[in-house]
Each structure stands twice: as structure tokens, then as C-alpha cells.
Amino acid sequence: MFSAPNHQVLDNPQDEEREHLVALDIELAEEAGEDEHQWKFQIRDLTKITNAGVPILKGIKMDIPKGVVIGIIGPSGSGKSTVLRALNRLWEPPTGTVFFDGDDICDLDVLNLRRRVGMLFQLPALFEGTVADNIRYGPQLRGKKLTDIEVYQLLTLADLDSSFLDKTGDELSVGQAQRVALARTLANEPEVLLLDEPTSALDPISTQNIEDVLVKLKKTRGMTTVMVSHSIKQIQRIADVVCLLVSGEIVEVLKPSELSDAKHPMAQRFLQLS
Numbered sequence: 001m002f003s004a005p006n007h008q009v010l011d012n013p014q015d016e017e018r019e020h021l022v023a024l025d026i027e028l029a030e031e032a033g034e035d036e037h038q039w040k041f042q043i044r045d046l047t048k049i050t051n052a053g054v055p056i057l058k059g060i061k062m063d064i065p066k067g068v069v070i071g072i073i074g075p076s077g078s079g080k081s082t083v084l085r086a087l088n089r090l091w092e093p094p095t096g097t098v099f100f101d102g103d104d105i106c107d108l109d110v111l112n113l114r115r116r117v118g119m120l121f122q123l124p125a126l127f128e129g130t131v132a133d134n135i136r137y138g139p140q141l142r143g144k145k146l147t148d149i150e151v152y153q154l155l156t157l158a159d160l161d162s163s164f165l166d167k168t169g170d171e172l173s174v175g176q177a178q179r180v181a182l183a184r185t186l187a188n189e190p191e192v193l194l195l196d197e198p199t200s201a202l203d204p205i206s207t208q209n210i211e212d213v214l215v216k217l218k219k220t221r222g223m224t225t226v227m228v229s230h231s232i233k234q235i236q237r238i239a240d241v242v243c244l245l246v247s248g249e250i251v252e253v254l255k256p257s258e259l260s261d262a263k264h265p266m267a268q269r270f271l272q273l274s
């Protein structure tokens, strides 16, 4: 399922480490039902090199099952956001490297892809108008007018009450605005959520609110979530599997409870310092 392509070349990992990765593969494949159609994303040899010739991503290979929360962690500049942005073509990946439900994402209509693969950033940017206007925005672009009840349900899903409906962005805390941004994303009925450090600007209570919503979405809607986070504790709280990215390569794939077992020297160092 996941692989650290150049890991063997770089570090000659022990057999037991390879066995561990294989075991994790099997376990997660069983969760995904061993069915090709259970993969939400398949990433194949995803590579990015800057115009100046600097490698950013070095042949990433990763299969992401449906209905799973994947955490991506790694040092600053390791390429986490770049991988995330490839999944909804905010960065256009090379043809034949990213497949969504089996289709090369480069062949898909980009707006439709971004509706199906929603993204939340570190800082929420609400549009002008009320919270309700923000939530109605996406469906309206597709000619669908959400009813008051539908808007209310989306607010509730994002753990906000109806008193927020008529508020504007400048009346909200960052944590509340982030939940509105989440409700706005969910209004598009996405199949996947991409989260780029979605709680790094939030206080602990707002962070917990967002995490609770993400867990609820996985349980009730089978949402697939790919989350970049600098918080190892957060990853341990909500992710099913963790990918450690170092210098543009996946060097470890672990269960959150096994993060301390990481063997790659850079991964160990990063985990110790985090």
C-alpha cells in the first residue's frame, strides 16, 4: 500500500522493518477489503523538481484507502504541502502519477475534482457576507440552492449553532471561522478532505472541536482524510496511519501508536525534537 521507495537504497533497513511495513500493508489492505476499488488515491512515482533543478518530491508512492485518516508529518520543507496540493491539482502533478478512484486526476474536470476533494488551510479565509452565504456559495455555483435546514445541518455538523448563521467573518474567532470554512467545504459534499495544518492557529478547545468533527465525519460518512500536521499528538489522536516525509521521500509508514518505533535516522531525530 505505502512505500518508501528509496529507503532501502538510503539506509539499508533491517529485515524486521521491511516485515513491519509489509504487515502494516496487509492490515490496512484488509481494512480496505483487498479491493482495488477501495483505494481513494493511488500515487505513483510522484516527483517534483524545481526550475533550478532542486528535487522537492522524489518518487512518492502511496495508496490511500477510502474512509481512512492519513496523517503526514515531517520536517519543514520536506514536501508535505506539495503532496497534499497534488491531490486536488492546486499543484498540477505530472500525468500518470495521481489516480482518484482509479482515474488519472489530470484527466478530470478540475473544478469537479476540487468539489469532490475539499481542502482546508491553516488560516480560514471567509468570503464577504454572512456565514450562511459562505456555506451556500459552493452549491450555488452548481445551481443548487441550499435550504435553511440544510445550511443549519451543515453548521451543526461543524459543531456550530444557528446563532452563527447571520454573523460575518469579522465577528468570528479564528477557531469559529475555521469551523465555518469546514462547513463550507462540507456543503460541496466532498469525498475527501485535505487538511493543511488546519488547527495550528487554533487554541486547544477549538482544536478539539475540529478533531471531533473529523472523527465524526469518518465514522458517519466514511470520509477519507489526508492531514498534514506538525502536532504528533494530534496525529496520534485521530490518524489511522502516519506517513513520515523527509526530504521529499516517504521514509516511514507507521500506526500512530508505533511512532516511537521509527527507524529512519532523520525520522527519529524529528520525532525526538517534536
Ligand SMILES: Nc1ncnc2c1ncn2[C@@H]1O[C@H](COP(=O)(O)OP(=O)(O)OP(=O)(O)O)[C@@H](O)[C@H]1O
Pocket: 050, 051, 056, 074, 075, 076, 077, 078, 079, 080, 081, 082, 083
Ligand atoms: N514552486 C516552487 N518553486 C520552488 N520551490 C518550491 C516551490 N514550491 C515549494 N517549493 C519548495 O519545496 C519544498 C517543500 O515545500 P512544502 O511547502 O511542500 O514543504 P512542507 O513540508 O509542507 O513545509 P512546511 O512544514 O514548512 O509547511 C520547500 O523547500 C519549498 O521552498
